[in-house]
Amino acid sequence: MQATILYQAGEVRVENIPDASIKQPTDALIRVTRACICGSDLWPYKLKQADGQGQNMGHEAIGVVEAIGKDVRTIKVGDVVIMPFAYSDGSCDFCHEGLHTACVHGGFFGNAEVGGAQAEALRIPWADGTLFPLPVGEDDALMPSLLTLSDVMGTGHHAAVVARVGKGKKAAVIGDGAVGLCAVIAAKRLGAEQIILMGRHPDRIALAKQFGATDVVSERGEAAIARVRALTGGFGVHSVLECVGTEQAMATSMGIARAGGAVGRVGVPHYDVVPQAQPMFYRNVLVGGGPAPVRAYIDELLPDVLEGRIEPGRVFDRTVDLGGVPDGYRAMDAREAIKVMVQP
Amino acid sequence: MQATILYQAGEVRVENIPDASIKQPTDALIRVTRACICGSDLWPYKLKQADGQGQNMGHEAIGVVEAIGKDVRTIKVGDVVIMPFAYSDGSCDFCHEGLHTACVHGGFFGNAEVGGAQAEALRIPWADGTLFPLPVGEDDALMPSLLTLSDVMGTGHHAAVVARVGKGKKAAVIGDGAVGLCAVIAAKRLGAEQIILMGRHPDRIALAKQFGATDVVSERGEAAIARVRALTGGFGVHSVLECVGTEQAMATSMGIARAGGAVGRVGVPHYDVVPQAQPMFYRNVLVGGGPAPVRAYIDELLPDVLEGRIEPGRVFDRTVDLGGVPDGYRAMDAREAIKVMVQP
Numbered sequence: 001m002q003a004t005i006l007y008q009a010g011e012v013r014v015e016n017i018p019d020a021s022i023k024q025p026t027d028a029l030i031r032v033t034r035a036c037i038c039g040s041d042l043w044p045y046k047l048k049q050a051d052g053q054g055q056n057m058g059h060e061a062i063g064v065v066e067a068i069g070k071d072v073r074t075i076k077v078g079d080v081v082i083m084p085f086a087y088s089d090g091s092c093d094f095c096h097e098g099l100h101t102a103c104v105h106g107g108f109f110g111n112a113e114v115g116g117a118q119a120e121a122l123r124i125p126w127a128d129g130t131l132f133p134l135p136v137g138e139d140d141a142l143m144p145s146l147l148t149l150s151d152v153m154g155t156g157h158h159a160a161v162v163a164r165v166g167k168g169k170k171a172a173v174i175g176d177g178a179v180g181l182c183a184v185i186a187a188k189r190l191g192a193e194q195i196i197l198m199g200r201h202p203d204r205i206a207l208a209k210q211f212g213a214t215d216v217v218s219e220r221g222e223a224a225i226a227r228v229r230a231l232t233g234g235f236g237v238h239s240v241l242e243c244v245g246t247e248q249a250m251a252t253s254m255g256i257a258r259a260g261g262a263v264g265r266v267g268v269p270h271y272d273v274v275p276q277a278q279p280m281f282y283r284n285v286l287v288g289g290g291p292a293p294v295r296a297y298i299d300e301l302l303p304d305v306l307e308g309r310i311e312p313g314r315v316f317d318r319t320v321d322l323g324g325v326p327d328g329y330r331a332m333d334a335r336e337a338i339k340v341m342v343q344p
Numbered sequence: 345m346q347a348t349i350l351y352q353a354g355e356v357r358v359e360n361i362p363d364a365s366i367k368q369p370t371d372a373l374i375r376v377t378r379a380c381i382c383g384s385d386l387w388p389y390k391l392k393q394a395d396g397q398g399q400n401m402g403h404e405a406i407g408v409v410e411a412i413g414k415d416v417r418t419i420k421v422g423d424v425v426i427m428p429f430a431y432s433d434g435s436c437d438f439c440h441e442g443l444h445t446a447c448v449h450g451g452f453f454g455n456a457e458v459g460g461a462q463a464e465a466l467r468i469p470w471a472d473g474t475l476f477p478l479p480v481g482e483d484d485a486l487m488p489s490l491l492t493l494s495d496v497m498g499t500g501h502h503a504a505v506v507a508r509v510g511k512g513k514k515a516a517v518i519g520d521g522a523v524g525l526c527a528v529i530a531a532k533r534l535g536a537e538q539i540i541l542m543g544r545h546p547d548r549i550a551l552a553k554q555f556g557a558t559d560v561v562s563e564r565g566e567a568a569i570a571r572v573r574a575l576t577g578g579f580g581v582h583s584v585l586e587c588v589g590t591e592q593a594m595a596t597s598m599g600i601a602r603a604g605g606a607v608g609r610v611g612v613p614h615y616d617v618v619p620q621a622q623p624m625f626y627r628n629v630l631v632g633g634g635p636a637p638v639r640a641y642i643d644e645l646l647p648d649v650l651e652g653r654i655e656p657g658r659v660f661d662r663t664v665d666l667g668g669v670p671d672g673y674r675a676m677d678a679r680e681a682i683k684v685m686v687q688p
Contacts, residue, residue: 093579094603099628102603162630235437250621259438259446262632269625274618277594281613284443286506286632288606290625 002322002344003119004057008050012057012326020121025071026089028127030063030081033138034147035117035342036316037328038085039177040268041110045329058118058342059085059109060150064138065131072127080138081131083117083124084295085109085151090129098296103129108291118325120344132298135306144313144341145305148182152339153301153312154294155266156182156243160190162264162288163239167191170232172256173213175243176204178315178339179266181211183241185310188212196228196237198252204338207314221248225255237261242289247271257285265289316341346666346688347463348401350385352394356401356670364465369415370433372471374407374425377482378491379461379686380660381672382429383521384612385454389673402462402686403429403453404494408482409475410465418472424482425475427461427468428639429453429495434473442640447473452635462669464688476642479650488657488685489649492526496683497645497656498638499610500526500587504534506608506632507583511535514576516600517557519587520548522659522683523610525555527585529654532556540572540581542596548682551658565592569599581605586633591615601629609633660685 001019006012022029035058044055061083065075075081088095088103095103105126110116114123124130134146145153156179165171171192173183176199187195188211197213199205205216217227229236236258242249245267253263254276266289274280274287304310318337320328321344328340345363350356366373379402388399405427409419419425432439432447439447449470454460458467468474478490489497500523509515515536517527520543531539532555541557543549549560561571573580580602586593589611597607598620610633618624618631648654662681664672665688672684 097604099604102628260441260443265625269621272619272621274621274624274631275616277613277616277618280618281609281634283446284632284634284637286630287618288628288630288632290628293628 001120004116004325005054006044006048006057007054008048009046012045012329014322014325020115020123022067022069023123024125025069026126026128027069028065028072028075028124028131029067029121030083030124031066031121032061032063032117032119032344034062034143035344036060036147037118037325037332037340037342038151039179041329042333043268045333056112056116057110058116060147061117061122062143062147062150063122066121068127075127075131075133079133080136081133082146082150082298083122083131086291086295087114087125087130088295089126095129098293100293100295101291118342120322130295132295142305142313144316145311147341148312148315149294149298149301149305151294152178152315153182153185154297155179155292156241157186157297157301158292159183159241159243159264159266159289160186160239162262163241164262165190165192165239168193169238170194171239171241172196172198172228172237173241173243174198174249174252175267176201176208177243180243181208181315181338182312183243184208184211184213185312187239187241189304189310192239194232196231198224201335221252224252228256232258235259240264243267245269247275251275254280254285259283262286262288266292315339319343345464348460348669349398350388350392350401351398352392353390356389356673358666358669364459364467366411366413367467368469369413370470370472371413372409372416372419372468372475373411373465374427374468375410375465376405376407376461376463376688378406378487379688380404380491381462381669381676381684381686382495383523385673386677387612389677400456400460401454402460404491405461405466406487406491406494407466412471416471419475419477423477424480425477426490426494426642427466427475430635430639431458431469431474432639433470439473442637444637444639445635462686464666474639476639486649486657488660489655491685492656492659493638493642493645493649495638496522496659497526497529498641499523499636500585501530501641501645502636503527503585503587503608503610503633504530504583506606507585508606509534509536509583512537513582514538515583515585516540516542516572516581517585517587518542518593518596519611520545520552521587524587525552525659525682526656527587528552528555528557529656531583531585533648533654536583538576540575542568545679565596568596572600576602579603583608587611589613591619595619598624598629603627606630606632610636659683663687
């Protein structure tokens with residue numbers, strides 16, 4: 001079957017690899033009907049050293065179940081399913097608490113063991129716990145928005161939940177990538193009265209405004225902090241949704257959080273410490289976040305997608321087939337595309 | 345009047361200074377009937393460089409109102425009042441949100457501008473917002489426990505609230521000082537089923553057990569982390585109540601927090617960054633806390649003190665008059681006393 005393999009920075013190829021197959025009695029096999037390229041895929045695309053090992057890419061998908069292991073109970077062949085970026089058994093303490101990304105038997109897609117989603121097919125561990133069956137056909141018009149429930153929309157929602165967005169609160173979203181744009185949707189959905197997008201790409205800013213952003217700050221560093229404070233009566237925002245993952249983004253988060261505010265970080269961190277531990281303390285600012293338990297969030301977000309109240313699928317501005325995946329990486333890395341959908 | 349002044353590490357004196365007096369129409373003047381020495385006072389007691397400037401000491405008190413400014417509306421002469429360690433106007437957005445320690449007109453006691461509480465009398469800014477009148481006489485038997493509502497009990501409670509202690513949760517308290525002991529009370533009060541005290545002083549451990557600690561870990565560093573994990577089925581605790589403020593205490597906090605857990609830090613931080621930002625992210629651990637809004641917490645905690653359900657006053661194991669304050673510092677610094685009450 002065809003699958004996407006990254007060999008080193010800039011070198012991503014679609015190649016023939018052995019067909020995915022059931023290995024454990026709790027596995028399912030899905031035929032991928034939609035996948036996509038994630039902002040987090042761009043980190044290895046920019047940084048991976050050549051080491052002779054290819055990396056299976058892709059961790060977001062919707063697919064059709066082609067086969068199930070003998071211990072699979074709730075998932076059936078033919079189901080159209082969302083595949084969250086992490087697999088989880090659905091039965092451990094963490095899954096019961098809604099933190100599926102800490103599942104004791106869990107892990108992440110996009111590696112040698114389970115394969116990647118930018119491929120024709122994929123083995124799904126713990127199919128009953130991992131997969132979410134959808135009440136629509138595989139080519140439903142809502143597919144782009146449904147696909148975002150496998151990662152970006154749930155991740156933006158996680159940033160908003162951790163940052164304690166609520167009715168009447170002021171929020172800032174750092175980053176205008178697909179996660180940042182979904183974080184704007186999430187902040188609006190949870191009732192924020194002011195949503196400041198921090199980004200600098202005109203096409204993304206335009207979409208963010210349609211999603212509910214009330215203000216835009218395109219400065220960086222101290223100038224950005226000063227602008228956000230000016231926009232919020234001098235105090236900063238209750239909720240910072242950090243959707244980038246750089247040291248600078250965290251420093252900005254600390255500078256714009258209101259006393260008593262919260263920073264929800266979902267950008268994969270490329271730094272080792274949280275800066276400004278003393279101002280953070282004296283101002284009672286809270287920092288949390290991490291890999292979003294998107295599996296847990298589907299229940300809450302799906303009705304809003306099915307009934308058209310939110311349209312996170314609008315973050316996709318390009319669709320490619322598997323052969324077009326390498327150019328999709330290039331386009332996202334060059335900021336020519338916000339997010340690329342893959343239709344194998 | 346007599347007041348406590350710190351000149352340099354180890355040199356604290358009780359001296360005559362000009363009488364405290366009303367300066368602003370919103371001020372009150374209190375005669376201090378009870379004060380105490382705080383663990384946080386030990387930091388300057390250990391570290392202050394001689395610079396020719398004395399520092400007014402003390403930020404916890406109960407007193408009797410002796411005079412009020414002309415704009416004071418709710419506080420009356422003769423009231424017996426709790427003086428929280430921070431003053432606050434009671435009317436700004438932050439006070440309304442319950443974060444009095446971020447009051448836009450607020451500040452802290454124990455400095456040149458407002459004086460310190462280890463003294464005969466004290467000027468109280470924003471008396472209506474700051475002071476909490478008590479329904480008891482100035483020598484009530486509950487005075488020690490009531491006095492803790494000015495800081496340590498409210499601070500321990502803050503650690504527990506930020507660390508999201510709740511029914512059936514596992515908690516660890518780092519530090520067996522008076523705040524740590526009050527954090528044990530707070531964790532028990534909020535329903536924790538397991539409360540691990542991390543400390544090594546036998547007298548404090550004994551008191552912690554009476555307050556509700558279920559386990560004690562006296563190791564440090566990696567050994568302490570391994571012990572806590574072993575006591576919690578390998579996963580760590582839901583709630584870490586960090587009551588020390590050192591870099592090591594934060595590293596331990598990160599090591600013992602369960603995935604999805606929270607660290608509530610109330611130890612004044614003597615470090616500049618929060619360590620382990622990547623494990624913290626991948627495990628969705630939340631870090632928050634800061635100066636406790638004890639003024640906000642009195643409403644919730646006072647009934648439990650008045651009705652004897654909690655007895656935080658038991659952290660006081662020595663009482664001195666003003667002349668005995670220097671020896672009180674020495675005794676606390678030498679760990680001969682847990683917490684010293686001052687009865688001017």
